[in-house]
Amino acid sequence: MAAMTVPPAEALPVVVVGAGPTGLTSAILLARRGVRSVVLERHRDVYPLPRAVHLDDEVVRILQRVGVAEGFRAISRPVAGLRLVDGGLRTIVEFRRDSLEGAHGWPQANLFDQPDLERLLRAAAAEHPEIDLRGGHEVVRAQLPANPRDPVRVHVRDLGTGAVGHVDARALLGCDGANSPTRAAIGAAMRDLRFEERWLVVDVLCPTRLDVWNGVHQVCDPHRAATFMQVGAERYRWEFRLREGETSADPDLDALLHPWTGGAEVEVLRRAEYTFRAQVADRWRRGRTFLLGDAAHLTPPFIGQGLGSGLRDAANLTWKLAAVLTGTADECLLDTYEPERRPHATTMIRTAVAVGWAMTGGGPLGATVRRRAIAGAGRIPGVTDLVLKTTSPRLRRGPLVRTGPRDRLAGTLCPQPRIPTPTGPRRLDDVLGDAFGIIHRGPIEPAPATTARRLGAVVVRADGCPELLRWLGRSRAALIRPDRVVVTGFPSQDVPTCVELFSA
Numbered sequence: 392m393a394a395m396t397v398p399p400a401e402a403l404p405v406v407v408v409g410a411g412p413t414g415l416t417s418a419i420l421l422a423r424r425g426v427r428s429v430v431l432e433r434h435r436d437v438y439p440l441p442r443a444v445h446l447d448d449e450v451v452r453i454l455q456r457v458g459v460a461e462g463f464r465a466i467s468r469p470v471a472g473l474r475l476v477d478g479g480l481r482t483i484v485e486f487r488r489d490s491l492e493g494a495h496g497w498p499q500a501n502l503f504d505q506p507d508l509e510r511l512l513r514a515a516a517a518e519h520p521e522i523d524l525r526g527g528h529e530v531v532r533a534q535l536p537a538n539p540r541d542p543v544r545v546h547v548r549d550l551g552t553g554a555v556g557h558v559d560a561r562a563l564l565g566c567d568g569a570n571s572p573t574r575a576a577i578g579a580a581m582r583d584l585r586f587e588e589r590w591l592v593v594d595v596l597c598p599t600r601l602d603v604w605n606g607v608h609q610v611c612d613p614h615r616a617a618t619f620m621q622v623g624a625e626r627y628r629w630e631f632r633l634r635e636g637e638t639s640a641d642p643d644l645d646a647l648l649h650p651w652t653g654g655a656e657v658e659v660l661r662r663a664e665y666t667f668r669a670q671v672a673d674r675w676r677r678g679r680t681f682l683l684g685d686a687a688h689l690t691p692p693f694i695g696q697g698l699g700s701g702l703r704d705a706a707n708l709t710w711k712l713a714a715v716l717t718g719t720a721d722e723c724l725l726d727t728y729e730p731e732r733r734p735h736a737t738t739m740i741r742t743a744v745a746v747g748w749a750m751t752g753g754g755p756l757g758a759t760v761r762r763r764a765i766a767g768a769g770r771i772p773g774v775t776d777l778v779l780k781t782t783s784p785r786l787r788r789g790p791l792v793r794t795g796p797r798d799r800l801a802g803t804l805c806p807q808p809r810i811p812t813p814t815g816p817r818r819l820d821d822v823l824g825d826a827f828g829i830i831h832r833g834p835i836e837p838a839p840a841t842t843a844r845r846l847g848a849v850v851v852r853a854d855g856c857p858e859l860l861r862w863l864g865r866s867r868a869a870l871i872r873p874d875r876v877v878v879t880g881f882p883s884q885d886v887p888t889c890v891e892l893f894s895a
């Protein structure tokens with residue numbers, strides 16, 4: 392935009408603020424449904440510094456829908472598990488994964504470098520003519536309409552020329568990070584979940600291969616809690632809790648790293664103080680303006696779920712928004728975004744806080760109790776699964792989660808095995824595409840068959856796939872949303888599905 396030029400008479404479908412992974416994923420998922428967007432980003436290029444380092448298998452499924460999962464596999468490393476060590480780096484307990492690949496068809500935990508992921512997503516976005524990514528553009532102000540169905544006006548500054556213009560959009564996605572101007576625009580504030588600690592985050596490049604275990608290490612030392620992991624072939628991340636009154640410049644980095652590096656030459660890519668917080672926005676939406684990612688929630692990194700929560704927001708919202716904007720669904724679909732995502736994100740944050748405390752809290756007494764209490768935990772059947780399994784919480788009952796009596800599937804994510812097809816085994820999500828799905832066993836019954844017709848769902852017969860049969864259990868069929876959440880397990884005929892909301 393000499394000032395930004397978008398045909399004035401016609402509002403764009405969507406403006407996405409922020410071209411981080413959450414914003415780009417949102418734009419690509421919308422584009423796959425034919426919905427155009429402008430993505431506004433202050434930085435011209437990928438922000439080069441490392442930030443998030445972990446995504447789980449549920450979230451890699453989202454990357455699969457975006458079309459970058461194989462690319463992600465190439466830039467990431469599967470994680471073997473979690474090891475708790477004491478201040479002398481002696482192992483207290485180790486939780487090890489037997490098999491790296493889980494029920495969702497991808498390694499359960501994956502470490503990577505965020506700029507690599509952003510490059511992948513930018514390349515994928517460039518393949519979609521529906522996406523207009525404008526680097527070097529800063530949102531000055533979002534002007535929300537009195538009538539939520541009227542366009543929102545986004546005032547934008549071109550940071551190259553200084554020119555200010557505006558764009559009108561039918562929906563606005565605020566993927567604009569922890570200090571989100573969009574959050575301010577919708578009048579939301581962060582609610583504190585009572586966790587705040589200052590940590591030093593250190594990313595290094597070390598061409599000499601360090602002899603370290605391929606898992607996340609949590610140093611349970613009350614004097615200096617720390618986390619360590621190998622992020623890439625030559626890339627390593629440490630996080631050290633800062634002491635009262637200490638600044639990030641104070642600790643002697645060579646001394647902190649020496650027990651791990653043995654003095655090997657390292658190049659420090661980043662040394663930054665972070666305040667780890669646990670916060671959730673008190674509202675995630677006003678009209679058709681939505682908050683996603685760090686704009687809506689902040690978590691301490693102890694279970695590596697911060698970035699994943701943003702991608703889950705994108706997966707939850709975009710199919711609903713596309714359906715509303717293309718006129719194939721009722722506006723009330725959008726009412727389900729916050730009630731589904733907020734409790735889920737909050738539970739993940741609370742889990743992170745609890746895990747952080749269990750690993751590092753309680754001072755010297757806590758350390759002694761921890762050593763005694765958990766030393767044998769890795770050998771107790773089931774505990775490893777409990778600690779490492781990233782099964783995310785079930786979504787609550789609502790218009791798109793039709794929990795019925797005895798239905799243990801509604802609100803959960805369906806698994807993703809490879810299923811037999813005439814051209815050979817394929818991942819379930821690749822067969823379902825962007826549509827609803829019906830997974831059934833035996834001859835399809837009238838209720839799921841009608842639902843499938845009404846929603847244009849892809850029908851998959853589970854009989855040739857032991858994993859799907861096991862998962863269905865007593866249900867004869869399950870209705871799967873485009874984001875792979877189960878609407879209902881059809882345990883009884885009288886539970887209404889959500890078909891009435893769609894005019895597919």
Ligand SMILES: O=C(O)CCc1cccc(O)c1
Nearest residue numbers: 445470472500607693694695
């Ligand atoms: O689930 C795992 O194996 C590791 C989870 C994780 C990821 C990143 C940081 C962290 O402290 C834990």
